[in-house]
Amino acid sequence: xxxxxxxxxxxxxxxxxxxxxxxxxxxxxxxxxxxxxxxxxxxxxxxxxxxxxxxxxxxxxxxxxxxxxxxxxxxxxxxxxxxxxxxxxxxxxxxxxxxxxxxxxxxxxxxxxxxxxxxxxxxxxxxxxxxxxxxxxxxxxxxxxxxxxxxxxxxxxxxxxxxxxxxxxxxxxxxxxxxxxxxxxxxxxxxxxxxxxxxxxxxxxxxxxxxxxxxxxxxxxxxxxxxxxxxxxxxxxxxxxxxxxxxxxxxxxxxxxxxxxxxxxxxxxxxxxxxxxxxxxxxxxxxxxxxxxxxxxxxxxxxxxxxxxxxxxxxxxxxxxxxxxxxxxxxxxxxxxxxxxxxxxxxxxxxxxxxxxxx
Numbered sequence: 001x002x003x004x005x006x007x008x009x010x011x012x013x014x015x016x017x018x019x020x021x022x023x024x025x026x027x028x029x030x031x032x033x034x035x036x037x038x039x040x041x042x043x044x045x046x047x048x049x050x051x052x053x054x055x056x057x058x059x060x061x062x063x064x065x066x067x068x069x070x071x072x073x074x075x076x077x078x079x080x081x082x083x084x085x086x087x088x089x090x091x092x093x094x095x096x097x098x099x100x101x102x103x104x105x106x107x108x109x110x111x112x113x114x115x116x117x118x119x120x121x122x123x124x125x126x127x128x129x130x131x132x133x134x135x136x137x138x139x140x141x142x143x144x145x146x147x148x149x150x151x152x153x154x155x156x157x158x159x160x161x162x163x164x165x166x167x168x169x170x171x172x173x174x175x176x177x178x179x180x181x182x183x184x185x186x187x188x189x190x191x192x193x194x195x196x197x198x199x200x201x202x203x204x205x206x207x208x209x210x211x212x213x214x215x216x217x218x219x220x221x222x223x224x225x226x227x228x229x230x231x232x233x234x235x236x237x238x239x240x241x242x243x244x245x246x247x248x249x250x251x252x253x254x255x256x257x258x259x260x261x262x263x264x265x266x267x268x269x270x271x272x273x274x275x276x277x278x279x280x281x282x283x284x285x286x287x288x289x290x291x292x293x294x295x296x297x298x299x300x301x302x303x304x305x306x307x308x309x310x311x312x313x314x315x316x317x318x319x320x321x322x323x324x325x326x327x328x329x330x331x332x333x334x335x336x337x338x339x340x341x342x343x344x345x346x347x348x349x350x351x352x353x354x355x356x357x358x359x
Contacts, residue, residue: 007030008052009055009074010099010100012099013060013065016037017037018037020035023100034095039064052074054069055113056102059081126206129199131276136199150182151182154175155175158173159173163193171186214228221296222285222288223329226280231280244328244331247327247329248326251277251278253323285302285319285322289306294341300345302317303317
């Protein structure tokens with residue numbers, strides 16, 4: 001659309017007010033203004049422009065504003081903040097300067113902004129169910145750890161158990177002097193557990209009724225409804241990635257690079273993309289490589305990687321399995337194929353079971 005763009009607009013979004021800079025085809029500033037950060041204000045302003053290219057930075061207001069501006073006939077680029085060193089390292093950084101920088105980058109080459117993809121409103125609403133469950137789980141974990149720490153500091157100890165059974169097993173082990181302080185917390189933990197169960201039922205319903213493709217992804221051992229639904233809702237469209245191997249870098253599961261001549265140190269993963277989905281994939285990788293993980297090509301590959309030794313070999317194996325799992329999930333989703341745990345080795349599952357039994 002760049003050849004047909006009348007203007008190039010940089011919009012620096014603020015919580016109350018946003019700064020806007022408009023460039024013409026020659027890169028000359030023809031307008032600078034400030035307007036309230038509200039749908040009504042944006043609609044009035046952008047309705048006055050001919051089809052233009054608008055660059056904004058991802059943030060709290062970028063989702064609704066990008067959809068609104070796009071509905072008015074403009075091309076919208078939501079810039080990845082990790083790629084905007086020209087803004088963050090500017091010694092004269094300011095809202096007006098940031099807006100002009102966004103406009104000039106949009107005019108020069110949109111790829112410099114590394115634009116991100118905002119999911120639909122329905123996908124975002126369904127994903128909120130998953131994130132609310134995560135918030136409940138983290139709150140429950142914090143309260144359980146608080147209770148354990150208080151009891152331990154008084155010379156006692158609460159029994160080891162799962163979070164789901166904590167309220168029933170810990171009640172009788174709370175020292176009497178601490179009961180007035182801890183019993184209300186125990187009631188809160190019980191209420192949180194019930195809410196988490198309710199979210200789990202809701203997630204299962206969404207998988208079956210709204211996102212049946214998740215059932216195919218759950219064929220992989222270790223991938224449950226939570227991970228499958230989070231994966232589908234986060235990526236939303238499998239066609240976003242022409243090749244499945246592109247999903248790994250998009251989720252930050254590949255090492256960073258800092259190559260200069262013959263010097264290329266081993267660095268940690270990039271950790272770009274969705275943090276929560278990356279955490280879920282890593283948890284699945286722990287299960288696949290753990291004592292309860294069933295035999296499959298993915299487990300064999302990860303165990304071989306861990307056996308190479310060296311510093312942090314097991315951690316690299318977990319991250320490697322998580323990356324391969326992300327690629328495999330996308331391949332199954334995009335092609336509609338059924339999961340074959342021994343596709344690469346060509347060894348049927350029943351032959352593996354028989355071989356292990358003979359051993």
